[in-house]
Amino acid sequence: MSSFSTGQWPVPRTAYVHVPFCRHRCGYCNFSVVAGRDDLFDRYLAAVSRELESLKRPTLDTLFIGGGTPTHFDVERLQQFLLLMRQRFTFAVDYEWSIEANPEDITHEKVALLAEFGVNRISLGIQSFDEDKLRILERGHAPQDAMDAVQTAAELISNVSIDLIFAVPDETIEQWLRDLEVARQLPVNHLSTYALTVEKGTSFWSRRARGELSGVGECCEVEMYQMARNILQNSGFQHYEISSFAQSGSRCQHNLAYWKGNCWYAAGPGAARFVDGRREVNHRSTTSYLRRVESGQSPTAELAEINPEQFARERAAFGIRMIEGIDIEAIEKETGFALGSVCRNAIVQSVEDGLLVQPTPSRIKLSERGILFADTVASRFLGP
Ligand code: SF4
Incomplete structure (x- = not known):
């Protein structure tokens, strides 16, 4: 947890x-x-x-x-x-x-x-x-x-x-x-x-x-x-x-x-990691990656700090890919962020469009039709 x-x-x-x-x-x-x-x-x-x-x-x-x-x-x-x-x-x-x-x-x-x-x-x-x-x-x-x-x-x-x-x-x-x-x-x-x-x-x-x-x-x-x-x-x-x-x-x-939004280490050219609330991506070119590591420089090419709201939104956007869906209350407890309020419009609109179903008040998952439009639902969770 x-x-x-x-x-x-x-x-x-x-x-x-x-x-x-x-x-x-x-x-x-x-x-x-x-x-x-x-x-x-x-x-x-x-x-x-x-x-x-x-x-x-x-x-x-x-x-x-x-x-x-x-x-x-x-x-x-x-x-x-x-x-x-x-x-x-x-x-x-x-x-x-x-x-x-x-x-x-x-x-x-x-x-x-x-x-x-x-x-x-x-x-x-x-x-x-x-x-x-x-x-x-x-x-x-x-x-x-x-x-x-x-x-x-x-x-x-x-x-x-x-x-x-x-x-x-x-x-x-x-x-x-x-x-x-x-x-x-x-x-x-x-x-x-x-x-x-x-x-x-x-x-x-x-x-x-x-x-x-x-x-x-x-x-x-x-x-x-x-x-x-x-x-x-x-x-x-x-x-x-x-x-x-x-x-x-x-x-x-x-x-x-x-x-499920867990953190992970990564190494090698172009590898992306998520550690301590930061998303980092290494240089994509193998030769640039090698030159940087060999000369004692960081191989990281891109870095983004993830704030609480972004993290909660990403948890929903990635998690909704799973056929069993996501548990809104569990994500709220885990992130300390009110996902149900922040993503309310995305959830309501997607349910209305027939892309999401809500089998229990806390659980949402893709409908049969939503499985074909998972990217649309995910981008709604990520917000404007
Ligand atoms: S070049 Fe071909 S084999 Fe190599 S990673 Fe790309 S798709 Fe896979």
Whole structure:
């Protein structure tokens, strides 16, 4: 429980470490990534070690290693990285340690290494099992690699999560159904699925502007999303957050910590943290990040202090993504801030618009229609 209302922020029990390396940059990718710069591995390991040193080995409930592609490290560097995490953090008894991975890197040797160091959740960037979709997305693996990667990971890691993208240019309903069907038959505990978004600055953005890529249309996108919800829920997955589905006991504890407004540490290029009421983001460029850490400067590029009202609003905006919704009274108690009054207009308007339902006086959650418009509701909570 946060003692935030007394100005004392809780000590984080969650951490995110960003590994920026990838084999190549996919056309839709807008993350902090460097491709073809494996020569920076050693400088990165030294810099992250230095950045994390100041934390004094905090105890974590969850650690998430994201990217980029953390498993792009060669075996020797991967071992050094995992050892570093063990040296820089203490793990609570029931910890969750997740790592993102791409199918082309999944070998028995690497998975065994992850398991040996205590990684117990792997998040595979599958995106699709369909050859045409993978080609359009510029992914580096074939459908069979993706299926093999899930099987290999599941042999040693207890919680296997996969990401799937839908509404890819030219994708048909039949292709998406096949993706879901293959996923259903694999040993997958958790699945996150997103409609493709085309962000400014990506090569997909310029290609779309030139008319080389077209979307599937809003109706088709909604149909695909609803299809995923139906098929996955009928296959034993619980839909627990807008984009997330989990078998019983396999919800992502790390993401739940974000949605519940917990504080967290972060390190690496472009990594964002929330510590002592401050949101900070590191330099996105890997080389700028390295230069700054190596010369003893702070890697932080952006910093914002969060005031009580903002925090309460953010708790509502992030929390409403969870299908079970949020408990207004609990947030008020936790933050010391009257969320029910501050967000009153947002709540009333969203209930009137049929986007929110209020099953009890204290609980609000997205309606069936609201699940499709979660961003609208969240932006209302964040205020003008
Ligand atoms: S593998 Fe993932 S992080 Fe790397 S470029 Fe592709 S989408 Fe981006």
